[in-house]
Amino acid sequence: MTRSSAPGKVYLFGEHAVVYGEPAVPCAIERRAHVEVERRDDDKLRVHSEDLTLDGFTVEYGGRSDSRPDVDVSESLLAAATGYVDGAIDQVREVTGERSVGFDVTIESEIPLGGGLGSSAAVTVAAIDAATRELGVTLETDELAERAFRTEYEVQGGQASRADTFCVATGGAVRVEGEDCRSIEAPDLPLVIGFDGGAGETGSLVAGVGALRERYDFAADTVEAIGDIVRTGESVLETGDLEELGQLMDVNHGLLSALGVSSRSLDAMVWAARDAGAYGAKLTGAGGGGCIVALDPTEATETALKFTPGCEEAFRAELADEGVKRLE
Numbered sequence: 368m369t370r371s372s373a374p375g376k377v378y379l380f381g382e383h384a385v386v387y388g389e390p391a392v393p394c395a396i397e398r399r400a401h402v403e404v405e406r407r408d409d410d411k412l413r414v415h416s417e418d419l420t421l422d423g424f425t426v427e428y429g430g431r432s433d434s435r436p437d438v439d440v441s442e443s444l445l446a447a448a449t450g451y452v453d454g455a456i457d458q459v460r461e462v463t464g465e466r467s468v469g470f471d472v473t474i475e476s477e478i479p480l481g482g483g484l485g486s487s488a489a490v491t492v493a494a495i496d497a498a499t500r501e502l503g504v505t506l507e508t509d510e511l512a513e514r515a516f517r518t519e520y521e522v523q524g525g526q527a528s529r530a531d532t533f534c535v536a537t538g539g540a541v542r543v544e545g546e547d548c549r550s551i552e553a554p555d556l557p558l559v560i561g562f563d564g565g566a567g568e569t570g571s572l573v574a575g576v577g578a579l580r581e582r583y584d585f586a587a588d589t590v591e592a593i594g595d596i597v598r599t600g601e602s603v604l605e606t607g608d609l610e611e612l613g614q615l616m617d618v619n620h621g622l623l624s625a626l627g628v629s630s631r632s633l634d635a636m637v638w639a640a641r642d643a644g645a646y647g648a649k650l651t652g653a654g655g656g657g658c659i660v661a662l663d664p665t666e667a668t669e670t671a672l673k674f675t676p677g678c679e680e681a682f683r684a685e686l687a688d689e690g691v692k693r694l695e
């Protein structure tokens with residue numbers, strides 16, 4: 368049996384625009400997905416999760432994603448649970464050359480599913496890492512990130528950047544622009560997360576921005592303006608000026624909202640954070656629902672979010688310096 372974990376992440380700047388070649392700066396947070404893997408004697412996959420639904424579930428199927436199991440959970444949840452694991456195991460089979468190996472996979476995740484905190488990237492990275500090590504192969508972090516990216520790319524129908532997977536494999540703050548992925552220095556940021564209990568559909572949100580960008584020059588300009596914010600934000604990160612970082616996050620949120628990816632609950636949480644005195648706040652990830660991230664060293668934002676209608680959970684997030692963790 369082999370266990371690995373990988374952290375979630377927030378975007379300080381640049382989601383969506385990163386899909387069109389602009390830079391983005393995500394950073395890893397100390398909320399992890401833990402994946403335990405054990406090789407089977409046959410070629411089946413058995414995926415068990417306690418945390419993806421309230422009741423937990425187990426599915427077992429014969430190695431191919433089209434042989435869907437008959438279980439009593441929603442289609443999208445099942446796809447989320449099995450799609451990424453399935454894709455991850457395909458990468459493991461390819462990289463190890465063990466084409467017909469099967470596994471029992473157990474997932475425990477502290478990261479809200481589909482809420483913009485990188486749950487799918489964390490599960491994918493941890494699953495590939497644990498399953499390759501179970502077969503005696505330890506991948507370099509860059510290779511692990513690349514394999515996880517390919518999984519997300521396929522599962523999300525060709526619409527994925529390297530930002531999430533590189534960030535959660537590497538840990539810390541990173542900068543991603545196209546294929547250029549690197550770690551960057553970041554000060555200790557006082558991050559507060561608000562979660563509305565929901566999730567946006569990454570694929571359709573990305574497609575919506577793409578359509579807007581095709582149709583209107585001003586939408587293409589908005590995507591480029593987000594790139595400008597990221598470039599400015601990077602230099603401000605070096606100075607550690609929280610006030611200016613917050614201001615840039617506010618503008619980034621405004622532009623994401625202009626591109627149609629915010630929601631009433633995300634806006635309500637962003638405004639609650641600002642009213643509570645946060646330096647700034649924005650949605651994180653694909654949007655449409657899910658999480659916001661705010662900068663506030665005091666308790667005020669967390670408290671205000673807890674009393675905000677539409678906010679289901681508010682918590683402080685520590686930066687995760689370590690990406691994938693290899694447990695045994």
Ligand code: PMV
Pocket residue numbers: 381382383384385386481482483484485486526527528529530531569573651652653654
């Ligand atoms: O919501 P998440 O954590 O899957 O983040 C999506 C980020 C996008 O920029 C919208 C898409 C991508 O692949 O970069």
